[in-house]
Amino acid sequence: MSVQESPETSRLLANDRRKYVRFRFVAPIEIIRSEGTSQQGLTIEISDGGMSLATDETLQIGERVELDPVIDGKVSAIVRHKQGRIYGFEFLSLSAEHVSLIRTTCRHLPFFSARSLNI
Numbered sequence: 595m596s597v598q599e600s601p602e603t604s605r606l607l608a609n610d611r612r613k614y615v616r617f618r619f620v621a622p623i624e625i626i627r628s629e630g631t632s633q634q635g636l637t638i639e640i641s642d643g644g645m646s647l648a649t650d651e652t653l654q655i656g657e658r659v660e661l662d663p664v665i666d667g668k669v670s671a672i673v674r675h676k677q678g679r680i681y682g683f684e685f686l687s688l689s690a691e692h693v694s695l696i697r698t699t700c701r702h703l704p705f706f707s708a709r710s711l712n713i
Contacts, residue, residue: 614641617703623647626660626668635681639706640664642693644671644684653681665695 619640625647626632635649645664653659653673661683662668669692671683688696 614643615700616641616706617700618706619645619700619703621663623664624662625649625651625653626662628658638680640696640700640703642685642696642700644674644682646680646682648679649681650679658686659683665692665699667692667695 616639619637621637623635623637624632625635633649633651635647638646638648645661647661653676655673655676657673659671659673660668661671664685669688670686672686673681674684675682
């Protein structure tokens, strides 16, 4: 994601090994599993490449799911990591339009620092 580098942005990028700048994004979300079952979650943060969310149900690392809604549509994703009830997802095959929509939305969101929440 291309963001203007302010001192705050530079500090966040220097302290975070992730590829994309993350933004705080809290919203209810549905996690749809490959066998058709679904569960509810609550998003924590979002970036161009993925998002983190909390859910009471168990997911497996490497599991492919659909997340709905991500900003304004359904997105395919893969579970990349888990810490307690918090899961990290990598988006798969986002359309250019959806990436643009995520970027536009993120411009209006506060930066997210995982270290501030100990995650």
